[in-house]
Amino acid sequence: xxxxxxxxxxxxxxxxxxxxxxxxxxxxxxxxxxxxxxxxxxxxxxxxxxxxxxxxxxxxxxxxxxxxxxxxxxxxxxxxxxxxxxxxxxxxxxxxxxxxxxxxxxxxxxxxxxxxxxxxxxxxxxxxxxxxxxxxxx
Numbered sequence: 001x002x003x004x005x006x007x008x009x010x011x012x013x014x015x016x017x018x019x020x021x022x023x024x025x026x027x028x029x030x031x032x033x034x035x036x037x038x039x040x041x042x043x044x045x046x047x048x049x050x051x052x053x054x055x056x057x058x059x060x061x062x063x064x065x066x067x068x069x070x071x072x073x074x075x076x077x078x079x080x081x082x083x084x085x086x087x088x089x090x091x092x093x094x095x096x097x098x099x100x101x102x103x104x105x106x107x108x109x110x111x112x113x114x115x116x117x118x119x120x121x122x123x124x125x126x127x128x129x130x131x132x133x134x135x136x137x138x
Contacts, residue, residue: 004119005053007031007039008086009061017057017086017110024116029053039063041077042070050078055122057115060087068094071103082122086110102126 004026008014014030021028029049031039040047042063050056056074060067067090074083083103085092092105104122106114 001027002055002119002123003027003029003053004055004057005029005031005049006057007041007062008059010059013059013088017115020110020112020115021057021119024112024119026116026119042073044073044076046077050081053081055082055084055119057084057086057119060085060090060092067092071095080126082126084115084118084122086115086118 004021006014006017006028018028018030031049041050058070063070067085084106085103086106088109092107095103095105102125104118106118
């Protein structure tokens with residue numbers, strides 16, 4: 001089964017993403033990010049939930065307004081862990097333009113289909129031979 005960690009600055013939106021991913025067949029854990037205290041990963045510290053996740057789904061605002069710093073912090077702690085970077089209003093064109101490896105941008109309101117597609121795309125970036133079904137890894 002594919003394990004997903006969702007980290008979001010907005011607990012209600014995180015709940016929505018978690019529900020959508022679970023309906024898509026993933027095992028999902030949720031960290032409410034800064035609203036529950038500092039996220040360990042964003043303090044360059046290990047996180048047991050991130051360690052056991054196959055893919056990280058982070059809100060672009062999880063570390064404030066600079067999603068580039070967020071990715072730098074994630075890459076410092078987990079250099080090869082695939083990341084889906086969600087955003088309801090932030091421009092994420094820099095992710096593709098700068099060729100950030102293992103990061104899939106997901107702009108707009110996430111749906112079950114778009115979240116699942118983004119998770120599979122992120123996994124494919126680091127595991128090109130992985131089966132595309134939600135239960136294939138882990």
